Amino acid sequence: MFCPKCGKETKEKGLCIDCFLKRYPIEIKEITLPICKCGRYLYHGNWNLNIEGSLKRIVMENLVLPSEIKMSDLEIKSKFEGNKIILEIHISGRYKNERFKEEILAEIKIQSKTCPTCSRIFGGYYEAVLQFRTDFDPRKMIDPEFISKMERVQGGFDLCLTSSNYAKKISKDFNKKGFLVKESSKLVGIKKGKALHRLFISIKSPKFRVGDFLEYRDKILQILELGKSVRCKDIKKRKMLMMPLPKLQRARLIAKSRDVRKAMVSSIAPNEIQLLDLKSYKTFELGGNFEGLRQRDEVEYLRIGRDVYLV
Numbered sequence: 001m002f003c004p005k006c007g008k009e010t011k012e013k014g015l016c017i018d019c020f021l022k023r024y025p026i027e028i029k030e031i032t033l034p035i036c037k038c039g040r041y042l043y044h045g046n047w048n049l050n051i052e053g054s055l056k057r058i059v060m061e062n063l064v065l066p067s068e069i070k071m072s073d074l075e076i077k078s079k080f081e082g083n084k085i086i087l088e089i090h091i092s093g094r095y096k097n098e099r100f101k102e103e104i105l106a107e108i109k110i111q112s113k114t115c116p117t118c119s120r121i122f123g124g125y126y127e128a129v130l131q132f133r134t135d136f137d138p139r140k141m142i143d144p145e146f147i148s149k150m151e152r153v154q155g156g157f158d159l160c161l162t163s164s165n166y167a168k169k170i171s172k173d174f175n176k177k178g179f180l181v182k183e184s185s186k187l188v189g190i191k192k193g194k195a196l197h198r199l200f201i202s203i204k205s206p207k208f209r210v211g212d213f214l215e216y217r218d219k220i221l222q223i224l225e226l227g228k229s230v231r232c233k234d235i236k237k238r239k240m241l242m243m244p245l246p247k248l249q250r251a252r253l254i255a256k257s258r259d260v261r262k263a264m265v266s267s268i269a270p271n272e273i274q275l276l277d278l279k280s281y282k283t284f285e286l287g288g289n290f291e292g293l294r295q296r297d298e299v300e301y302l303r304i305g306r307d308v309y310l311v
């Protein structure tokens with residue numbers, strides 16, 4: 001059989017693929033995409049991130065294919081140029097049991113528009129205030145897209161965030177790392193008969209670090225691991241325990257990790273051991289039952305006033 005238009009030999013009746021596509025080209029509907037400076041774009045009523053990753057889907061949804069064409073694959077290359085996205089679209093498919101490949105050029109018009117996230121930030125809108133009272137600058141730990149305002153205040157930073165859910169997530173993360181977190185909310189107004197609250201979350205560095213010693217009631221606790229619950233060692237009883245972080249805030253810091261000294265067990269008696277300080281080479285006795293210790297073992301100890309504790 002032959003193509004009635006160009007006379008080329010064909011397997012089936014009708015136009016050959018080249019003549020067919022000339023008469024019924026594959027087209028793309030006109031697309032105008034509102035895009036914000038932050039990179040979000042509006043499509044089907046939603047603001048989304050990552051336009052590059054979505055271009056293929058957008059093209060597919062706007063492709064106009066003649067019914068004789070069955071598409072099997074589509075690849076696109078894109079390039080931003082001024083207020084346009086230039087597209088090079090490679091389509092492969094079938095036309096009457098014949099495979100073909102076709103390349104078409106198209107463009108998407110870009111319309112610059114401010115997304116709701118950005119307009120909230122420009123408008124100074126915020127739902128939550130994170131009050132960092134920490135010994136470091138917390139800004140690099142916060143997604144800048146949520147920061148509407150930042151203020152340096154005595155002892156730290158106040159960060160105004162556009163989302164209270166995000167603020168809660170951040171405070172949870174800091175709490176897990178052993179920071180003290182306190183939440184409160186203030187009534188800031190009434191809108192359409194509903195009370196508007198603003199969330200305030202203070203985030204404070206704990207007063208102590210891993211390795212420090214705290215006096216808590218009749219215990220002396222060494223901090224082993226920070227968290228919502230703090231892992232400690234009761235050095236009088238030589239026992240591990242977990243303590244809620246807020247409770248320990250009331251404890252008194254009595255020694256730092258650098259106050260721990262090294263000693264060697266120089267002799268062992270039933271209810272007493274003698275230690276040799278490895279820096280001063282002074283010896284001293286320590287009463288008590290120290291199971292498991294042997295002569296010449298190296299130990300760490302802490303002196304608090306007149307008392308000595310093995311750590």
Ligand SMILES: [Zn+2]
Nearest residue numbers: 003006016019
């Ligand atoms: Zn033809």
Ligand SMILES: [Zn+2]
Nearest residue numbers: 036038115118
């Ligand atoms: Zn934006």
